Amino acid sequence: MWLLLVGILALVYWLWKPFYWKGKGVKYLVPYPLIGNSMGLITKGNSTFRRDLYYAFPDEKMFGFHLFTQPILCIRDPEIAVDVFVKDFEHFTANGLGSNQEYDLSGGNILFLHGTQWKEMRNKISPFFTPAKVKAMMNSIDVTMPKAVKILEENLRAGSACDIGNLFTRMTNDVITQACFGIESDAFEKNSAFLPLADLFFSPHTNVMFTIKAVSQSLFKFLRLQSFDLDSSLFLKRIMKNLVEYRKENNVQGHDFVQGIIEILDKEHRTVDEERMKKIEYYPDGTRVPKFDFDELFLQALIIFIGGVESTASTMTWIFYELAKNQEMQDRCREEVMDVVKRTGSPLKLDQQNEIPTVLGAINEALRMYPAFEINSRICTKTYTFSDNGLTIEPGQTLWFPTGPYQRDAKHFPDPDTFDPLRWQGEKPGLFTTFGLGPRLCLGKSFALSQMILVVSRFLQNYKFTLNSKTKVPVRPHERRPINSPSSPVLLDISRIVD
């Protein structure tokens, strides 16, 4: 009995690691047993927890805390962040999302990979995101826009408010489905199979899964947990498999990710011997040698779908929420767009974006104030000494850079809670990390920005948006989803622009 009690206490002490940060020479929050410094995450939720954490040591460049039992080094200083994410990247090739490829169906997607395996995969799929390819993928906006206009016109006719977040989720879902799979989604139809996917992939359940991973990759693996909703992933996998088979059998070509997959499959497997394909091989850094077979390539399409839909839809929702609150800025954006439209006689094109600086500023402001992912994480993969304070960290140490609270810090962005698109004109404000930094920068950054420029400019060209009285102002970010989406509907009244 006593032995059991002593054993339990020893285990709790081992998990607690109360003196982990003591002696490392950085300020730290004293952890509670097992819960660490994470009570706020349970009681208040993501955004509030991260903001409170960020201001725990307002004058420090870095400090230590415990996410439950996991000691994490929180970086607050932009110059140190650039060292970690960009300059000294080879010491930090992994992020905190883990890569359990044994049991987690989505474990092998590029966002989760690290080391040489990540690098090989990134080299293989980056060519699908060149400026020319992204421009070609934007043709899908022409297919999606009439469906969105139909909804706006229905709202107009009925005199009802438009749930703009819902509309943008339908749109980004349709656009990314065309870019990835070369087919239109059914996101604008009743009982759509595609529409619920964004919610399922970024559900509060996924939030819990991501937290477990951040605390202990081993526990996540031991419990054989899944990062994302399994049925939704398998639904997309079936679609992709059918498409690849159909295209191969019928020799059909497309300008989408499916086409890219077919080309990689053809190239990689022309000379491959079956025995080698069955073996799992490793690089010297312990990461797996990719096979570039259908299963692995599907995961890259999956993360493009997951990463592309809700992040862009949420950002556009925040843009229109802020522009509806600030009519003067909305008018100014519209005037810029109309000047181009009147001069050219057609809707704004991507290569005319320099002529709409306030619209670009509005997009950047929403990305600054409401970054889709509020934390950028890295795991130390090679012993590292910070030049600033001489602290040495070993492989396995997790680091957080809290993009969300940092981009709302008056020290870096004056008057940070004011939506001010004009701050992006002239000299750029502080370090901007919404799309991440360095070699692991968001692969879809230009895809997302291009889509937002085209959608925002076309919406403003044709409609005026005002807040409906049922919108609960201020709209706050959802505290239980892994993405910074609005917690309540953004309902907008619309009127047509008559020129």
Ligand code: HEM
């Ligand atoms: C507003 C929209 C978006 C935001 C704010 C966003 C943000 C991010 C962030 C913060 C990362 C992690 C970067 C890092 O670790 O340093 C990331 C990675 C990634 N994003 Fe995005 N993203 C957006 C849209 C998209 C779109 C539209 C796509 C695909 C078309 C996409 C595909 C990816 C991929 C594949 C990665 C993994 C890159 C890697 O680890 O090498 N994202 N994104």
